[in-house]
Amino acid sequence: MSLQAKLDAFKADFEAGKPPYNVPASVIEIMHRATAELIASGAAGNALKAGDTAPSFILNDPDGAPVSSSELLAKGPLVLSFYRGVWCPYCNMELQALDAALPAFRRLGANLIAISPQTAVNSRRSVRQNNLDFPILSDVHNDIAAAFGLRFIMPDYLVQLYTSLKNDLPSFNGDDSWTLPMPGRFVIGQDGVILYAEVNPDYTRRPEPEDMLPALRKAAQSISG
Numbered sequence: 001m002s003l004q005a006k007l008d009a010f011k012a013d014f015e016a017g018k019p020p021y022n023v024p025a026s027v028i029e030i031m032h033r034a035t036a037e038l039i040a041s042g043a044a045g046n047a048l049k050a051g052d053t054a055p056s057f058i059l060n061d062p063d064g065a066p067v068s069s070s071e072l073l074a075k076g077p078l079v080l081s082f083y084r085g086v087w088c089p090y091c092n093m094e095l096q097a098l099d100a101a102l103p104a105f106r107r108l109g110a111n112l113i114a115i116s117p118q119t120a121v122n123s124r125r126s127v128r129q130n131n132l133d134f135p136i137l138s139d140v141h142n143d144i145a146a147a148f149g150l151r152f153i154m155p156d157y158l159v160q161l162y163t164s165l166k167n168d169l170p171s172f173n174g175d176d177s178w179t180l181p182m183p184g185r186f187v188i189g190q191d192g193v194i195l196y197a198e199v200n201p202d203y204t205r206r207p208e209p210e211d212m213l214p215a216l217r218k219a220a221q222s223i224s225g
Contacts, residue, residue, distance in 0.1 A: 056068075105212075185207055
């Protein structure tokens, strides 16, 4: 089953209020409103695209060790996924799918990392629960997400909903700004140029891991050539 098919199946059960979710229709309506408004805002159009130069960064892994994008790119292409957090089931399913595709990425010489605003302890939890073989780096205040054009401020009514559901992002992230990254997936070549970019303001929609393979093959050919 494809990643999107799994996400669609989960969404259907979740929005139907099937156990164990039992989510009221009013909550679903608010989530739909927030997604529709983010789409209508055109924010995704501000995100970096293929052909743009990716910003360099140094972020800490879950154990507090610094990870440099420049050092990773010196070894090969980089697959980069922006991850909202351990609380997001759609994001966790995406990470699992990326992990399953990791051997294919590595055969093409690429590294894979995820970037999240959540704290290190929550990233360790994400790695453990999803059985990941790649790191989740901590992007405090979503600064790197902003550099890629992904950061957005949650509307007040959505903050109120999250608070009522005890989805306390300030605690998850160690930051009270109530910002999130739009889900984004990038392939960056060794020269720092983005070869593939997919950003969707609808967090229930994610590209397939296989969609990045043509860009990674192109990067591998440029290395060997």
